[in-house]
Amino acid sequence: xxxxxxxxxxxxxGLASVCLYRIIKGPTIPDRMVGIDxxxxxxVGICAIISVxxxxxxxxxxxxxxxxxxxxxxxxxxxxxxxxxxxx
Amino acid sequence: MKTVSLIFITIGILFxxxxxxxxxxxxxxxxxxxxxxxxxxxxCCSILLGVCFHFGFSDAALKALVAIPILFFxxxxxxxxxxxxxxxxxVKLGKKSVKDxxxxxxx
Numbered sequence: 001x002x003x004x005x006x007x008x009x010x011x012x013x014g015l016a017s018v019c020l021y022r023i024i025k026g027p028t029i030p031d032r033m034v035g036i037d038x039x040x041x042x043x044v045g046i047c048a049i050i051s052v053x054x055x056x057x058x059x060x061x062x063x064x065x066x067x068x069x070x071x072x073x074x075x076x077x078x079x080x081x082x083x084x085x086x087x088x
Numbered sequence: 089m090k091t092v093s094l095i096f097i098t099i100g101i102l103f104x105x106x107x108x109x110x111x112x113x114x115x116x117x118x119x120x121x122x123x124x125x126x127x128x129x130x131x132c133c134s135i136l137l138g139v140c141f142h143f144g145f146s147d148a149a150l151k152a153l154v155a156i157p158i159l160f161f162x163x164x165x166x167x168x169x170x171x172x173x174x175x176x177x178x179v180k181l182g183k184k185s186v187k188d189x190x191x192x193x194x195x
Contacts, residue, residue, distance in 0.1 A: 004094065011101055018108045022120075030117050030174040037170060038111060038124045041163055042104065045132045048139045048152065049097065057148030060139070064155050071162035074170055081173030 009049045016042040033077050040070030089141055096138030103131030116182030117174055125167040132159055 016039055023035035047063035110123030136152045136159070143149040181188060 005097075008097055008101055012104065015101075015104050015108045018112060022111050028117065028179055030170070030177060030179055031120070033170060034117065034121045034124065035111070037163075037166060038107070038128050041128045041132050041159070044155070044159060045100065045104065045135045048132075048135050048155075051148065052093070052097075052139055052142050057143070057146070057151060060148060060151040060155060064151065064158060067155065067159050067162055071166050074166040078166070078169040078173035081170075082176040 005049065005053055009046070009053065012042065012046050012049060016046065030081065033074065033081075036077075037070065037074050040066060040074075089144065093138040093142035096141060097135050100131040100134030100138065103127050103134065107131065116185065117179050118171060118185075119182065121167060121171055121174070125163060129160060129163045 019035045019039040019042060023032050023039070026032040026035060043066055044063040047059050047066065051057060051059040051063075104127065107124045107127030110127065111120050114120045114123055133156050136156050140149045140152040140156075143152070175190060
């Protein structure tokens with residue numbers, strides 16, 4: 001059973017590195033931001049599968065913190081793209 | 089219960105696979121963001137639900153259950169703000185796109 005879970009973990013890590021391809025090769029700046037956003041969501045899945053595999057629950061805390069930091073970062077970058085100040 | 093959790097995690101990884109195929113293959117920034125955000129959000133929510141089934145009644149299951157609405161609302165809001173910023177930044181639509189309703193709404 002644990003081997004099947006390891007296969008799922010490797011597949012998820014591979015999907016996260018597919019997003020790195022889009023971050024490196026994206027033709028425009030918003031393409032790279034899309035890659036960063038999707039990468040942040042996929043890392044949460046990696047944290048969840050590792051917490052099942054090791055049986056420790058503090059790794060889910062890392063996942064929740066990663067969600068919130070990725071959300072704030074993406075909102076800031078989107079505000080930068082519109083060309084306005086941060087308090088407008 | 090372990091089998092149910094493995095089934096949920098497998099379904100989530102299949103959705104993530106579809107989203108990552110979309111982020112590689114689709115021709116346009118808007119198409120990429122639309123495909124990837126929907127599929128990857130649903131896939132990671134399914135993975136967290138599988139984790140919640142795996143741990144049963146414990147603190148880890150509560151953490152996974154709390155993480156689901158945070159992920160759902162924050163990722164969709166971030167995608168909406170990002171695609172609005174992309175439009176104002178001036179990225180053109182793809183060659184096969186035929187209709188642009190947002191341009192008339194902005195005027």
